[in-house]
Amino acid sequence: MSSLLALQVGESIQDIQLEPVSRMDLIKYSGASGDFNPIHTIDDEAKKAGLPGIIAHGMWTMGNLAKLFTSYYEEGFVQDYSIRFKGMVFLNDVVTLKATLKEKQEQLLRFTVQAVNQQGNEVLKGEVVYRQY
Amino acid sequence: MFKEQIGKQSSKVKNVVERGAVKKFAEAIGDLHPIYFDEDTGRLSKYKANIAPPTFPRTFDYGDIVGLNLPAKGLIHGEQTFHYERPLIVGEEVFCYSKVKNYFEKKGNFGEMGFLVIESFGDDQAGNNIFSSTSTVVISEAVRKVLVK
Numbered sequence: 164m165s166s167l168l169a170l171q172v173g174e175s176i177q178d179i180q181l182e183p184v185s186r187m188d189l190i191k192y193s194g195a196s197g198d199f200n201p202i203h204t205i206d207d208e209a210k211k212a213g214l215p216g217i218i219a220h221g222m223w224t225m226g227n228l229a230k231l232f233t234s235y236y237e238e239g240f241v242q243d244y245s246i247r248f249k250g251m252v253f254l255n256d257v258v259t260l261k262a263t264l265k266e267k268q269e270q271l272l273r274f275t276v277q278a279v280n281q282q283g284n285e286v287l288k289g290e291v292v293y294r295q296y
Numbered sequence: 297m298f299k300e301q302i303g304k305q306s307s308k309v310k311n312v313v314e315r316g317a318v319k320k321f322a323e324a325i326g327d328l329h330p331i332y333f334d335e336d337t338g339r340l341s342k343y344k345a346n347i348a349p350p351t352f353p354r355t356f357d358y359g360d361i362v363g364l365n366l367p368a369k370g371l372i373h374g375e376q377t378f379h380y381e382r383p384l385i386v387g388e389e390v391f392c393y394s395k396v397k398n399y400f401e402k403k404g405n406f407g408e409m410g411f412l413v414i415e416s417f418g419d420d421q422a423g424n425n426i427f428s429s430t431s432t433v434v435i436s437e438a439v440r441k442v443l444v445k
Contacts, residue, residue, distance in 0.1 A: 181326065188324075188326075191323065191324040192324040192325070194320070194324070195317070195320045195321045195323070195324035195325075195355070196321065196324065196354050196355055197354075197355055198354070200368070200369065201369075202369070212369065212370065220373075221373045221376070222351060222354050222373070222376065223324070223325065225351055225376060226321075226324070226325035226327070226349065226351040226354075227325050227326055227327070229325070229327065229349055229350045229351055230325065230326065230327035230329070230349075232350075233327055233329045233331065233332075233349070234329065236329075236331045236341060236342075236343075236347065236383075237341065237342055240380060240382065240383045241350045241378075241380065242379065242380050243377070243378070243379050243380075244350050244351075244377065244378045245375070245376075245377040245378075246375065246376050246377070247374065247375045248372075248373055248374060248375065248376075296342070
């Protein structure tokens with residue numbers, strides 16, 4: 164898809180499937196974001212918190228999902244981005260990012276967005292309102 | 297315990313949308329598009345500059361809300377929103393602050409859960425808003441008990 168303009172209600176932006184989540188992904192995100200909560204990087208800390216293992220930052224997944232829209236920067240920008248975190252993302256999970264156009268109102272494109280894991284379970288879902296210039 | 301904090305806010309803190317920080321952040325979310333770091337791509341774009349990814353405000357310093365003591369561990373990030381008037385421009389100064397928007401408790405599967413809603417803002421030098429965001433943090437009963445001690 165070269166332009167969001169061509170997208171019809173009900174159609175989706177091309178899904179993006181991420182590489183399996185690695186510890187280095189989460190170490191990098193900790194450093195880049197400043198969120199050093201150890202449940203994202205250190206096994207013992209995750210276990211102490213009652214988790215089976217380290218989990219991805221919700222914001223890592225939310226940050227990743229926004230890239231569905233990045234290449235359209237000449238057409239507009241993400242005006243609103245709202246997410247509810249629904250499930251945890253563990254090491255080696257394969258996350259797929261999705262966005263479907265739900266509504267068009269003048270310059271605003273309202274998308275339903277979600278990230279699902281390899282079992283098809285939603286790990287986050289929400290909405291992007293894209294404002295076109 | 298958090299109810300009394302509703303309405304409290306931090307003082308504005310000056311942040312800079314740092315070129316290196318934006319590139320590192322874009323890399324960490326696997327979104328290394330040239331619009332975020334390549335100067336020529338930025339210059340030739342409608343922004344005449346590089347921009348930052350929508351979730352980049354996660355990296356900003358919003359100052360401390362006096363009296364709000366959140367535990368370093370045991371919090372669950374439940375919801376997150378961002379609202380933009382325009383994209384953030386690499387190199388610009390952004391004046392950031394946060395306030396306690398709401399706090400309420402609900403019975404859930406894991407006992408009485410607390411929901412703390414923090415609203416954050418980023419303004420330009422003239423005081424015009426660039427973005428706002430809300431984070432809903434879930435605090436379990438067990439964690440709240442530790443806090444009271």
